[in-house]
Amino acid sequence: MKFLVAVAWRNLWRQSRRSLLTASAMGIAVAMCLASVALVDGMYGAFADALVTQSLGHVQLHNGEYPSTKQPWHTIDDEGLIERIEALPGVTGATDRLYGQALLGDENDSTGAILVGITPRRELALSPLDERLVEGRFLADEAAQEVVLGKGMAEDLELSVGDSVVIITQATDGSLGNELLEIVGIVSSGRTAMDRGGAWMHVEDLQDVLALYGQVHEILVTGPDPDASASLLAEVEGAETGDLLVRTWQEASPQTAQMMGMQDASMAIFIAIIFGVASLGVLNTMLMAVFERTRELGLMKALGMTPLRVVALVLTEAALLGLLSCVLGAILGGLLDWYLVTEGLDFGDGLEQMGVTFDPIIKGEVTLKGVVGVLVPLFFICVLAAVWPAIRAARLRPVESMRGL
Amino acid sequence: MMLIWLSVASADDAEIVRLLNLTDDIARGESSVATLTMEVKTARYERSVTMKAWSKGTDRSLVVIEEPAKEKGVATLKVGDDMWNYLPKVDRTMKVPAAMMGGSWMGSHVTNDDLVKGSRLSEDYTFTLVEQPQDGDARYVIELVPKPDAPVVWGKVQVVISEAEIPVSTEFYDEGGDLVRSMLYQDVKTIGGREMPSTFLVVPADAPEEYTKISYGDIQFDVDLPDSTFSLQALKQ
Numbered sequence: 001m002k003f004l005v006a007v008a009w010r011n012l013w014r015q016s017r018r019s020l021l022t023a024s025a026m027g028i029a030v031a032m033c034l035a036s037v038a039l040v041d042g043m044y045g046a047f048a049d050a051l052v053t054q055s056l057g058h059v060q061l062h063n064g065e066y067p068s069t070k071q072p073w074h075t076i077d078d079e080g081l082i083e084r085i086e087a088l089p090g091v092t093g094a095t096d097r098l099y100g101q102a103l104l105g106d107e108n109d110s111t112g113a114i115l116v117g118i119t120p121r122r123e124l125a126l127s128p129l130d131e132r133l134v135e136g137r138f139l140a141d142e143a144a145q146e147v148v149l150g151k152g153m154a155e156d157l158e159l160s161v162g163d164s165v166v167i168i169t170q171a172t173d174g175s176l177g178n179e180l181l182e183i184v185g186i187v188s189s190g191r192t193a194m195d196r197g198g199a200w201m202h203v204e205d206l207q208d209v210l211a212l213y214g215q216v217h218e219i220l221v222t223g224p225d226p227d228a229s230a231s232l233l234a235e236v237e238g239a240e241t242g243d244l245l246v247r248t249w250q251e252a253s254p255q256t257a258q259m260m261g262m263q264d265a266s267m268a269i270f271i272a273i274i275f276g277v278a279s280l281g282v283l284n285t286m287l288m289a290v291f292e293r294t295r296e297l298g299l300m301k302a303l304g305m306t307p308l309r310v311v312a313l314v315l316t317e318a319a320l321l322g323l324l325s326c327v328l329g330a331i332l333g334g335l336l337d338w339y340l341v342t343e344g345l346d347f348g349d350g351l352e353q354m355g356v357t358f359d360p361i362i363k364g365e366v367t368l369k370g371v372v373g374v375l376v377p378l379f380f381i382c383v384l385a386a387v388w389p390a391i392r393a394a395r396l397r398p399v400e401s402m403r404g405l
Numbered sequence: 406m407m408l409i410w411l412s413v414a415s416a417d418d419a420e421i422v423r424l425l426n427l428t429d430d431i432a433r434g435e436s437s438v439a440t441l442t443m444e445v446k447t448a449r450y451e452r453s454v455t456m457k458a459w460s461k462g463t464d465r466s467l468v469v470i471e472e473p474a475k476e477k478g479v480a481t482l483k484v485g486d487d488m489w490n491y492l493p494k495v496d497r498t499m500k501v502p503a504a505m506m507g508g509s510w511m512g513s514h515v516t517n518d519d520l521v522k523g524s525r526l527s528e529d530y531t532f533t534l535v536e537q538p539q540d541g542d543a544r545y546v547i548e549l550v551p552k553p554d555a556p557v558v559w560g561k562v563q564v565v566i567s568e569a570e571i572p573v574s575t576e577f578y579d580e581g582g583d584l585v586r587s588m589l590y591q592d593v594k595t596i597g598g599r600e601m602p603s604t605f606l607v608v609p610a611d612a613p614e615e616y617t618k619i620s621y622g623d624i625q626f627d628v629d630l631p632d633s634t635f636s637l638q639a640l641k642q
Contacts, residue, residue, distance in 0.1 A: 073449055103499065103501075103502065103505060105499070106497070106499075107497065107498050107499065107500065108500055110499060110500065110502055111502075112502075112504065112505075166492065166495055166497045166499055168490065168492065168499050170508065170509060170512060171512075172449065172450070173450050173452065173512070174445055174447070174450050174452045174511070174512025174513070175452070175475065175476050175511070175512060176476065176479055176490065176492070176511060176512075178492040178494055178495055178497075178499075179494075179495060180494075180495035180496075180497065
């Protein structure tokens with residue numbers, strides 16, 4: 001074996017320029033794949049974070065009627081439920097939200113607003129709105145008749161931090177729910193609808209306005225991994241959820257799940273194309289190597305080398321070539337990854353998915369899975385591409401090959 | 406257009422207009438001051454609101470809630486097509502934007518639009534008298550179809566008036582011809598010197614268990630009210 005590797009290694013360097021060229025070409029392919037995987041993983045991470053964790057949670061709880069009716073009185077009685085969920089070992093965060101629609105403004109200038117009642121510390125753990133503030137601060141932990149407005153709405157109504165604003169809505173008991181709120185912050189959340197017409201307030205303040213004391217519309221639960229929502233669901237259902245509707249984010253928003261799935265599929269296709277091209281390079285190199293050494297291989301066989309040893313020799317050469325490509329690719333890819341992770345890639349404006357505008361600079365994310373997922377298949381493709389040349393070499397008839405050429 | 410239409414209107418038409426005006430003018434005078442109770446029953450809540458209302462002509466009115474205590478002082482001012490709500494809890498007045506005019510007023514089955522509408526049925530609709538008392542049923546039934554550009558949401562309206570010329574009901578249909586809601590005029594009695602229905606019952610067709618019932622406790626007509634009664638300043642008091 002050691003002998004085989006030594007011979008294969010020397011053979012590789014007999015045509016050092018060709019071997020290096022092939023290894024470089026494949027190294028570049030590896031580097032491109034590594035960089036693309038890092039970028040797509042980064043993008044996927046950003047999407048998963050914004051579209052799944054922050055908007056949908058990993059598991060959602062609703063009143064069974066609410067998702068279809070959206071009627072404000074189809075609520076969850078929050079009594080102790082969220083505390084029970086938070087105490088579960090597999091839960092990293094949970095937030096309770098109450099939604100409402102109201103007229104928001106002052107005497108003459110008002111507009112329809114989407115009100116989101118939240119428990120600030122819980123909500124911030126899930127979606128860091130406080131990092132998206134363009135002015136002011138986020139809501140205080142205790143209900144204090146404060147509101148944080150979406151940037152677009154604040155601009156439309158010419159409101160700024162420190163101003164007071166009235167909300168008025170039809171409460172669920174038929175009365176005219178209203179409240180005077182102080183604007184403490186203005187946020188650019190990246191969510192188109194919320195920036196244009198959203199307002200965040202303390203859940204208790206909104207419960208008062210809507211006459212929905214102690215009620216919320218949804219509870220979003222997150223675990224460490226959005227893809228592991230099914231096991232989280234099983235765990236949450238153990239927390240005495242009663243007749244509430246408990247769903248994974250994939251069940252709650254199939255179109256988001258589909259979109260996230262497409263990312264994986266398109267990446268797989270991209271990698272397959274690059275690897276396909278790379279494998280043709282290996283095939284070509286190894287065929288050339290076998291052809292030009294017909295005489296030599298014939299001699300070796302005449303001297304008693306078995307066909308199996310010939311196959312092993314050619315495959316070892318290909319494997320060494322693959323290894324070399326991987327090393328070159330890893331070095332070059334590592335440099336690209338380093339740039340992507342530290343600097344990121346600027347996508348300019350308009351990086352929007354499903355109503356969410358993303359930070360235009362997407363930073364790469366290097367995972368062990370991503371790196372191994374590129375290097376290992378490439379190595380095996382190198383070896384696989386050499387199978388045919390190896391078999392050709394093994395079938396050579398010693399006499400003919402030594403006489404010919 | 407209007408002129409041509411008027412010129413061909415027959416004496417019968419004038420008679421129908423007079424009957425329609427009876428419906429428009431229930432509880433309406435040159436001016437009025439009234440106390441009324443509104444009972445609302447929906448699938449989710451029942452509530453009773455007592456209020457005082459002032460009106461002048463067709464385009465000015467002010468309603469102030471007296472009970473329940475939680476909503477005491479909440480007031481609605483209407484001047485022309487505009488409407489404001491005064492909210493004592495926050496001491497602010499909010500104009501009701503056009504987009505919300507179709508919304509429920511104080512949780513009832515009456516919309517903001519219903520309150521603001523000052524125009525007469527005979528102005529917005531073309532009408533046909535489909536039944537007269539001599540037909541045996543002892544009532545007038547008038548069918549109204551909106552004029553092409555009338556600012557109304559209904560596809561058809563049917564007004565029923567008793568032989569004694571007291572309004573009985575008004576039914577509102579959508580453009581597909583389905584009944585949307587009925588308004589029934591009940592408890593005819595003499596209040597404020599007039600014989601008139603003292604209770605208005607609004608029943609939505611899609612939820613017949615629900616209703617809004619407005620009952621007049623007391624009403625005085627042709628009271629001298631200054632225009633300033635219907636101002637934003639007055640709204641706050």
